[in-house]
Amino acid sequence: MRTPDDVLAVLRSLRAADPPTHGGRVLSYVYDHGRPELDELVREAAIAFLPVNGLDPTTFTSVAILERDLVAFSREVLRGGSDVVGSVTSGGTESCLLAVKSARDIWRGGHGGAGRRATLVMPTTAHPAFRKAAHYLDLTLVEVPVEAGTGVVDAERLLRAVDDVTTGGAPPALVVVSAPSYPFGVLDPVAEVAAGAASRGVPVHVDACIGGWLLPWWPGETPAWDFAVSGVTSISTDLHKYGYAPKGASVVLYRGRERHRAQYFATADWPGYPVVNPTVLGSRSATALAAAWAVVQVLGPSGYAELVERTASATQRVREVVGEIRGLCVFGHPAAGLLAVVADHGVAPQDRVDPFVLVDRARELGWLLQGQPALTQSDGTVLPRTAHLTLTAVTADVVEELGAALVAAADAARGLPAPAPDRSLIASVAEHGLPTELAGVMSTLEALDTRLVPDLLIQLLAAVIDPDVA
Numbered sequence: 001m002r003t004p005d006d007v008l009a010v011l012r013s014l015r016a017a018d019p020p021t022h023g024g025r026v027l028s029y030v031y032d033h034g035r036p037e038l039d040e041l042v043r044e045a046a047i048a049f050l051p052v053n054g055l056d057p058t059t060f061t062s063v064a065i066l067e068r069d070l071v072a073f074s075r076e077v078l079r080g081g082s083d084v085v086g087s088v089t090s091g092g093t094e095s096c097l098l099a100v101k102s103a104r105d106i107w108r109g110g111h112g113g114a115g116r117r118a119t120l121v122m123p124t125t126a127h128p129a130f131r132k133a134a135h136y137l138d139l140t141l142v143e144v145p146v147e148a149g150t151g152v153v154d155a156e157r158l159l160r161a162v163d164d165v166t167t168g169g170a171p172p173a174l175v176v177v178s179a180p181s182y183p184f185g186v187l188d189p190v191a192e193v194a195a196g197a198a199s200r201g202v203p204v205h206v207d208a209c210i211g212g213w214l215l216p217w218w219p220g221e222t223p224a225w226d227f228a229v230s231g232v233t234s235i236s237t238d239l240h241k242y243g244y245a246p247k248g249a250s251v252v253l254y255r256g257r258e259r260h261r262a263q264y265f266a267t268a269d270w271p272g273y274p275v276v277n278p279t280v281l282g283s284r285s286a287t288a289l290a291a292a293w294a295v296v297q298v299l300g301p302s303g304y305a306e307l308v309e310r311t312a313s314a315t316q317r318v319r320e321v322v323g324e325i326r327g328l329c330v331f332g333h334p335a336a337g338l339l340a341v342v343a344d345h346g347v348a349p350q351d352r353v354d355p356f357v358l359v360d361r362a363r364e365l366g367w368l369l370q371g372q373p374a375l376t377q378s379d380g381t382v383l384p385r386t387a388h389l390t391l392t393a394v395t396a397d398v399v400e401e402l403g404a405a406l407v408a409a410a411d412a413a414r415g416l417p418a419p420a421p422d423r424s425l426i427a428s429v430a431e432h433g434l435p436t437e438l439a440g441v442m443s444t445l446e447a448l449d450t451r452l453v454p455d456l457l458i459q460l461l462a463a464v465i466d467p468d469v470a
């Protein structure tokens with residue numbers, strides 16, 4: 001038997017081997033406000049709610065109050081009126097999944113019952129949570145290529161895809177656009193798409209999982225993308241991203257109570273308690289809900305405005321630095337704190353900086369960027385290989401260090417192509433885990449037929465937690 005002290009020591013040492021979640025050096029996955037007192041608040045709030053079961057807000061009435069407050073605050077931020085309602089979920093994927101479920105069930109109600117297969121139309125850049133939703137909920141997915149130079153979908157083209165689906169049968173159950181998209185941080189033409197979709201009677205979901213707590217306070221003019229746009233019927237917005245809550249909290253909102261109700265599952269067809277679940281889980285922790293509520297209460301609109309202002313100034317500075325690096329540029333026109341950097345093909349190959357090599361060189365310097373493989377879209381156009389940076393409020397504290405690291409990493413990477421694809425690397429990863437230099441693995445994955453990649457990824461990741469694999 002281990003003592004609690006021993007067990008805690010093990011947990012601490014495991015955590016020490018993780019990348020730093022604070023300090024701005026991990027430029028994806030984590031969102032750091034840079035304010036230690038908020039971390040303390042989150043800890044206390046989570047501990048207070050640790051034993052609570054969020055399954056039943058009529059028993060644990062605290063849960064209902066926290067959720068109601070968060071829904072009310074979010075809808076105000078997203079300029080929704082009293083016809084906008086929704087739920088707190090466990091994260092972006094669940095919010096997106098539920099928005100699709102609601103749209104599918106309403107579509108089935110109006111278009112021929114449970115047997116028919118609904119369609120979801122979205123740009124190539126929409127988050128894979130929607131692929132997952134289509135897969136889980138049995139929808140046909142129609143993907144529309146985005147402009148290869150900007151990463152933005154053309155509204156007319158998206159609407160033509162809607163018309164194509166409609167011509168073949170019933171209209172799509174849902175159109176999805178992003179505010180902004182994760183890979184490139186660019187904003188889709190929400191107002192144009194929503195107006196066109198509304199005139200065709202098709203609902204529009206705006207995936208603001210990443211931008212929903214950022215864009216409302218972003219300085220300068222951002223084209224309208226929220227509930228102020230009349231054709232927008234649902235929005236997902238993650239508290240555990242730029243809402244600066246710990247992982248496990250997101251909000252999905254709907255225009256119209258019917259849409260929200262269609263997200264629920266309820267049954268009395270068993271001999272136990274009557275079941276009514278708004279979200280995917282049954283029993284669920286209320287820790288993230290309580291922590292998110294606490295963060296929102298303390299920050300309020302002015303706190304978010306301040307954090308966004310810091311994020312925006314850091315982003316501006318990083319864009320300037322990247323703009324001055326020979327062989328590298330920012331891809332497209334990012335709307336907020338997410339940047340994708342791409343090799344500058346306007347310079348000679350010996351001056352170019354390959355994003356995958358940049359990621360490896362930056363990692364050596366202690367900064368974690370995220371490599372994003374090139375993608376050939378269904379029309380043959382190619383979205384480039386990029387390196388992704390998610391910048392947060394804490395970036396403002398380290399922006400000059402980050403800039404210097406990017407310059408140094410680019411200097412070390414300049415003129416070096418990423419290793420050529422090599423299938424044997426995949427077998428080696430399966431046997432020995434990921435190498436420290438990832439460029440070769442990334443270029444190999446990029447070169448594979450995208451239909452083959454999922455199985456490989458599943459094998460690799462399942463092995464990581466398989467007790468019988470070293």
Ligand SMILES: Cc1ncc(COP(=O)(O)O)c(C=O)c1O
Nearest residue numbers: 091092093127129182207209210
């Ligand atoms: C635009 C967008 N949508 C959905 C998601 C999925 O969110 P989660 O990872 O919380 O499930 C993400 C995650 O990065 C995202 O950026």
